[in-house]
Amino acid sequence: xxxxxxxxxxxxxxxxxxxxxxxxxxxxxxxxxxxxxxxxxxxxxxxxxxxxxxxxxxxxxxxxxxxxxxxxxxxxxxxxxxxxxxxxxxxxxxxxxxxxxxxxxxxxxxxxxxxxxxxxxxxxxxxxxxxxxxxxxxxxxxxxxxxxxxxxxxxxxxxxxxxxxxxxxxxxxxxxxxxxxxxxxxxxxxxxxxxxxxxxxxxxxxxxxxxxxxxxxxxxxxxxxxxxxxxxxxxxxxxxxxxxxxxxxxxxxxxxxxxxxxxxxxxxxxxxxxxxxxxxxxxxxxxxxxxxxxxxxxxxxxxxxxxxxxxxxxxxxxxxxxxxxxxxxxxxxxxxxxxxxxxxxxxxxxxxxxxxxxxxxxxxxxxxxxxxxxxxxxxxxxxxxxxxxxxxxxxxxxxxxxxxxxxxxxxxxxxxxxxxxxxxxxxxxxxxxxxxxxxxxxxxxxxxxxxxxxxxxxxxxxxxxxxxxxxxxxxxxxxxxx
Numbered sequence: 201x202x203x204x205x206x207x208x209x210x211x212x213x214x215x216x217x218x219x220x221x222x223x224x225x226x227x228x229x230x231x232x233x234x235x236x237x238x239x240x241x242x243x244x245x246x247x248x249x250x251x252x253x254x255x256x257x258x259x260x261x262x263x264x265x266x267x268x269x270x271x272x273x274x275x276x277x278x279x280x281x282x283x284x285x286x287x288x289x290x291x292x293x294x295x296x297x298x299x300x301x302x303x304x305x306x307x308x309x310x311x312x313x314x315x316x317x318x319x320x321x322x323x324x325x326x327x328x329x330x331x332x333x334x335x336x337x338x339x340x341x342x343x344x345x346x347x348x349x350x351x352x353x354x355x356x357x358x359x360x361x362x363x364x365x366x367x368x369x370x371x372x373x374x375x376x377x378x379x380x381x382x383x384x385x386x387x388x389x390x391x392x393x394x395x396x397x398x399x400x401x402x403x404x405x406x407x408x409x410x411x412x413x414x415x416x417x418x419x420x421x422x423x424x425x426x427x428x429x430x431x432x433x434x435x436x437x438x439x440x441x442x443x444x445x446x447x448x449x450x451x452x453x454x455x456x457x458x459x460x461x462x463x464x465x466x467x468x469x470x471x472x473x474x475x476x477x478x479x480x481x482x483x484x485x486x487x488x489x490x491x492x493x494x495x496x497x498x499x500x501x502x503x504x505x506x507x508x509x510x511x512x513x514x515x516x517x518x519x520x521x522x523x524x525x526x527x528x529x530x531x532x533x534x535x536x537x538x539x540x541x542x543x544x545x546x547x548x549x550x551x552x553x554x555x556x557x558x559x560x561x562x563x564x565x566x567x568x569x570x571x572x573x574x575x576x577x578x579x580x581x582x583x584x585x586x587x588x589x590x591x592x593x594x595x596x597x598x599x600x601x602x603x604x605x606x607x608x609x610x611x612x613x614x615x616x617x618x619x620x621x622x623x624x625x626x627x628x629x630x631x632x633x634x635x636x637x638x639x640x641x642x643x644x645x646x647x648x649x650x651x652x653x654x655x656x657x658x659x660x661x662x663x664x665x666x667x668x669x670x671x672x673x674x675x676x677x678x679x680x681x682x
Contacts, residue, residue, distance in 0.1 A: 211386025212327045213337050216320035217344040218379040219283060222372050223313045224348030225355065226255060227607075228485065229368045230306075232356035232504070236365040243299050250303050253419040258310030259317075260604040261412035265404045267318035267597015268456045271590060272399060275319045275326065276387045278593075280380065282316025287376035294369035305369070321596035323387060325584045332526035334584075339522035339577035346481075346576055347511045353489055354504025361501055402448050403456035410441030411601065418612040426616055457594060461587070467595060469656035470583035471602040473534065473649045477541070477575050478603045479610020480645035484545055484568065486611055487618065487635040487642075492561065495553055495628045495635070506557060510565040517573020530578035530585070531657045537574025538650035544568030545643035549636050553628045575649070582657060610645065614638040 230237070230251055238248050270278045289308030296302040324341060328334040359367040417434035424431050449455040462468045485507075492498045492506055521533040544567035551560045583599040584592065618634035625631075 208386040209327050209333075209337075211382050212323050213340060215279075215379050215382035215386060216324050217341050218375060218382060219279070219316055219320050220341055220345045221348040222286070222375040222379070223259075223317050224345045225352045225375075226309060226313075226372065228349055228352030229356040229359075229371070231489075232353060233360040233365040233368045236360050237302070240365060241296065241299050241302060247299060247303075249419075249422065251306055254303055255306045255310045255313075256419060256604065256608050257412060257415045258307045259313045260310075260415045260601060260608060261408050262311060262314035263318060263601040263604060264407045264411065264456055264597045265399070266314040266316075267322070267593045267595070267600070268399060268404075269315065270319045270322045270593030270596070274389075275322045275593060276383060276389060278315045279319035279323065279383055279387075282312045282314070282319060283376050283380055283383075284312070286312030286316065287373055287380075290369050290372035290376070294366045296369075309372075317600050318593050318596040321580070321584075321600065322592040325587065325592045325596065326589050330581075330585060332522075335525050335530070335577065335581050336522045338580040339518045342576035342580055343515045343518040343573065346514050346572065349482075349485060351504075351507070351511060353485070353507055354501070357499070357501040357504040361499075398454065400449075400452050400454055400456040403445060403452055406441050406445035406448055407456055410438050410445055411605070413438035413441065414605065415608055418609050421612050421616060426613075457598060458591065461591065461595065461598070464586055465656055465658050466582050466585040467587065467598075469652055470530075470579050470585075471598060472656065473538075473575075473652045474579050474583065474599060475602045475606035476645045476649040476652065477538065477572070477579065478606030479613075480541070480545065480642040480649070481572055482607035482611045483614040483638060484548065484642050487614070487638050488548065488561065488565075491551055491632065491635045492557075495551070495632050496555070496557065498557075506561055507565070509562055510569040513566045513569030514573040514576075517570040517575075518577045519573075520570070521574045521577045524574075525578050525581070529658070529660065530582040531653055531659065533574045533578045534582070534653040534657065535650055537571050537578070538646045538653060539571070541568050541571030541575060542643045542646035542650065544571055545639055545646060549640035549643060551632060551636050551639070553632045571646070610642075614641055617641060 234248055234251065237243065237251065243251075266278065266282070286309050289305045289312060292308070293302050293305030296305060321341070324337050325334065328337045355371065356368050359365075359371060413434055417431055417438060420434075421431055445456075446459065449457055449459050462471075489503055489507075492503045498506065517537065521537065524533045544564045547564035547567065548560075555561075580599065584595050587595040615638070618638040620634075621637045622630045622634035
């Protein structure tokens with residue numbers, strides 16, 4: 201078995217970025233392929249959406265558990281294990297012959313991503329100390345993450361049109377292989393975990409159940425509606441489980457989420473901010489894509505290509521953010537970034553059935569992309585500011601959960617708003633009105649994110665106190681495995 205004894209920061213960053221790219225890619229790559237998948241495997245119309253929903257359900261529901269497992273059993277171990285599960289399930293999905301096989305494979309992908317995603321962010325925060333180097337590393341990680349989501353639309357369209365729908369799953373295999381080679385080359389195995397260290401089983405059950413029910417209730421609003429008894433009951437049960445989780449964590453000796461972590465204005469503010477930003481960003485991707493296809497009449501591949509300017513401007517925004525915040529606090533980029541993204545999305549809200557690609561898409565894409573890029577890297581840095589190394593996985597799992605839930609809840613809520621505005625009409629003009637209203641609300645979410653950045657995040661860099669880790673003494677002496 202290959203072991204290396206020295207952590208290589210550049211290789212760690214490359215491994216984390218490649219892995220995060222494929223996790224983000226899979227959030228959107230299957231969307232364009234859904235009609236082809238339905239025809240090939242014989243999906244019922246109401247079951248087809250589960251190809252998308254089950255990934256979000258398992259990914260979002262298990263992130264807190266995955267983050268804490270990283271702290272206890274090592275970032276590298278969870279990263280490698282999660283990638284292996286993700287890759288195998290991608291292969292199973294690409295070879296699926298029945299609907300249930302593809303849905304099960306997508307659930308397995310979410311499980312693997314829930315272990316590897318917080319491990320990737322945890323490896324970065326423990327490899328790069330707070331300051332300019334961490335900001336630059338998280339800038340690269342954030343840019344690749346956002347690019348994966350944006351390029352997923354392009355990749356899904358091209359693969360479905362020219363290679364077949366199975367390749368939207370099989371394309372993951374070489375990317376996963378590259379990430380595994382990088383992590384095995386650049387991250388040491390770390391110390392063996394202390395067998396006395398145990399996961400907070402009660403907290404894991406309550407958190408997974410609560411977040412899972414929350415995601416389930418939200419994603420099914422497209423069928424049942426927000427006011428239906430089933431939705432209300434599901435969301436009430438989710439709230440009850442999450443309240444029980446908070447109480448259990450306040451009493452646990454080794455909690456899944458140490459509630460004291462949220463006393464840090466950096467951690468709390470960053471998680472609220474990323475929830476709002478993800479809600480606005482995910483919804484914007486969705487509605488702009490629908491606008492181009494259902495209102496402007498563009499094809500799947502052309503729609504994907506039209507998102508390239510957004511990806512380029514987003515990378516430019518992250519480069520600016522890393523330079524601006526290298527010697528300052530993340531707040532310096534977060535406030536103007538959120539405001540700029542709000543301006544771009546407000547421009548998007550003026551879309552029209554007779555609009556053009558350059559006036560209604562390209563211009564707002566460039567502004568929104570730069571603004572989102574200014575937000576993504578600093579907010580990840582803010583969420584881990586002052587966090588002790590033995591809680592890096594915990595903070596990373598919390599951050600990823602906030603982002604995932606923000607995107608899920610935001611998209612479902614804004615889809616409901618669009619449907620209410622559109623009504624029973626299905627023509628381009630009616631659809632345009634619904635999309636425009638939802639894009640305006642997305643702009644408002646980024647305005648709220650700017651308010652959080654101004655009112656909650658500290659003006660000056662300050663580490664939160666590093667309490668004694670709630671793991672056995674032996675772990676504290678030997679160090680948390682990585």
